[in-house]
Amino acid sequence: MTAMGDRASRRGAVDLGMPLMVLSILVMLGFMYWLFLQGQKQAAEKEAVARQMRADSVEAERLAALRGQTVSGEALQTDPSVFEGRLVTVEGLRFTGTLGTQGWWLELPNGNPFLVSLSPEVRAQGTTFSAGRTITVSGMILAMGDSALDAWSSAGSIGEGDRLAAEFSTHFLEASSVQVASSVTPTGAGGTH
Numbered sequence: 001m002t003a004m005g006d007r008a009s010r011r012g013a014v015d016l017g018m019p020l021m022v023l024s025i026l027v028m029l030g031f032m033y034w035l036f037l038q039g040q041k042q043a044a045e046k047e048a049v050a051r052q053m054r055a056d057s058v059e060a061e062r063l064a065a066l067r068g069q070t071v072s073g074e075a076l077q078t079d080p081s082v083f084e085g086r087l088v089t090v091e092g093l094r095f096t097g098t099l100g101t102q103g104w105w106l107e108l109p110n111g112n113p114f115l116v117s118l119s120p121e122v123r124a125q126g127t128t129f130s131a132g133r134t135i136t137v138s139g140m141i142l143a144m145g146d147s148a149l150d151a152w153s154s155a156g157s158i159g160e161g162d163r164l165a166a167e168f169s170t171h172f173l174e175a176s177s178v179q180v181a182s183s184v185t186p187t188g189a190g191g192t193h
Helices: 002-067 073-078 120-125 146-155 160-166
Strands: 069-071 087-099 103-107 113-118 134-143 171-182
Touching: 069 073, 073 087, 087 113, 087 160, 087 171, 103 134, 113 120, 113 134, 120 171, 146 160
Parallel strands: 069 087, 113 171
Antiparallel strands: 087 103, 087 134, 103 113, 134 171
């Protein structure tokens, strides 16, 4: 009886070998399929990141095109005609007042005012500032002429006194984008140190 019992236990062991081998092959195939899916997922994530980087690059180029060349206040006060017809960004000029509803005066480093005409889009934003605020403005530098003054007067965006003040400008910046850079303590105001 013992001899028969030994054979029966070996037969069961031999019989389990085939199912275990099939099971291990299935587990290995399942693991390989899982690795394949992970690789596909990583490839999709890399493509999404690459697509986002391309979109960010295109957006950065678009913003750079909207901002144009960055021009210092010193360069603008020296000779604005150099930039005539060009898209520029001027950073760090102080807001000193308005020109009717058409524009603003910004203070150049030498203390002279520079006229910024607000595009209809910028005017529609209804942005207002207090004197002394530092502004960054992007737009086209244009020569001042009677046609611009007449258009502003006809539209009612400047009055006769504003027109007289604007006539002294040789050039102005037609603002397409305006950002408030920071708050500045007005000259002569005391501060604690």
